[in-house]
């Protein structure tokens with residue numbers, strides 16, 4: 394057996410809490426709500442999902458332990474890692490065993506690819522026990538293959554039938570759950586007896602809506618980043634000589650940056666959704682940051698902490714246009730560009746851009762110009778997550794402050810350190826919130842399977858309350874769909890949840906940020922607590938607390 398840490402050993406014994414409805418087993422009493430519709434584009438969604446559209450919202454109540462027939466179930470982890478994935482699988486395993494001890498669970502390997510290629514392993518009690526309450530997705534691996542073609546669906550069907558699998562649980566983000574919905578529809582409309590259930594995962598926190606109040610992993614990842622930000626804040630406040638520019642993962646939405654700001658009270662935090670709404674230029678963002686630095690310097694504080702969301706550049710309108718122009722330009726001249734070195738590419742791009750974009754391009758640091766010209770994904774798009782926005786802003790703010798110094802409007806010092814927190818948080822041992830929530834989501838998925846449903850997302854709500862009061866049930870995925878333009882075609886997708894500027898979390902941040910900028914009000918959250926009093930172990934994110942009408 395490989396060596397495990399003392400914490401992992403102790404944590405293995407943690408028994409995740411379950412909602413009251415699931416405490417007597419996954420054979421629940423099912424209460425059906427009204428028939429549902431789609432979030433928008435109802436007729437188009439209905440036409441595409443003839444067999445699964447309109448199913449009711451389900452709420453579970455404790456059952457009487459009724460035994461169900463034994464079944465084989467397959468599980469898939471899809472997309473980026475998020476703390477708690479193993480607990481979803483453990484909950485699913487325990488839930489299935491509560492329905493019938495002879496039921497078996499199979500894990501498809503390396504994500505949806507495993508389903509298409511028929512690569513899987515049986516997940517026995519020994520395997521499950523070794524992964525309880527651990528972070529990571531290493532039990533079966535994950536992948537980003539999209540399940541969307543009929544060939545893939547047919548291969549999935551054949552591979553499930555070979556293993557006698559009659560239900561699939563897909564653990565993923567908005568795209569993976571959209572694909573789960575499409576697969577459920579395909580199976581049902583073709584009379585294939587395989588149920589499909591989705592579970593909401595992503596540290597990004599952007600798979601949430603009226604019915605799914607959080608995606609798992611967000612809580613733990615934000616706590617890990619906030620611990621690190623707090624440590625940096627304390628270092629900054631001790632040494633008093635550096636400004637720390639910290640980029641935080643989260644792809645597009647700024648939920649992580651916002652939650653970390655609420656937890657740590659930095660001197661500045663940029664929220665991409667606000668930048669887009671105010672149509673801010675890169676120059677304005679730099680000016681605002683420089684003004685905060687200069688203001689603190691005038692008060693004798695040549696240090697600070699600034700948070701930057703990963704997806705920022707795509708939300709700055711002028712950079713979005715620039716990136717689109719660069720994508721087209723480099724794709725249209727792919728062969729010639731291939732032969733150029735980094736400097737030649739930059740010079741080539743600079744000479745071909747529209748006048749407006751050329752100006753924006755010229756205003757960016759040389760390193761960022763190169764990254765914009767070089768880092769492209771297989772679809773020919775700039776990989777924004779690889780752009781070192783934290784370095785870009787540190788450099789541009791430095792340049793602005795030099796100019797201000799020359800004018801006499803800045804008299805302080807400006808030395809920077811830059812950081813990127815992302816992978817550090819994705820595989821952390823799940824917090825109690827995520828351990829309990831994930832286990833409940835998995836157990837609840839077994840209840841949905843036991844209730845014979847398909848095309849549903851496992852839903853556990855009311856999670857700001859103690860677990861016994863959590864509401865377990867199922868939400869038809871079709872209910873969350875709308876039509877969006879993707880790769881030149883209208884596609885049904887689950888709407889991505891961005892930060893709402895009229896939502897309580899952003900309003901709380903906006904009301905406090907000026908004070909945080911001027912003063913040093915850092916909060917030091919410290920590491921996630923797994924053992925100890927409930928007031929430090931069973932925390933809920935500030936975002937969820939505020940969204941549910943609470944105060945922080």
Ligand code: FBP
Nearest residue numbers: 472473566595596597642643644778
């Ligand atoms: P998911 O949406 O699949 O959960 O992934 C989220 C994420 O961690 C983003 O925050 C980040 O931009 C991206 O994955 C990084 O992807 P990769 O793991 O491929 O580097």
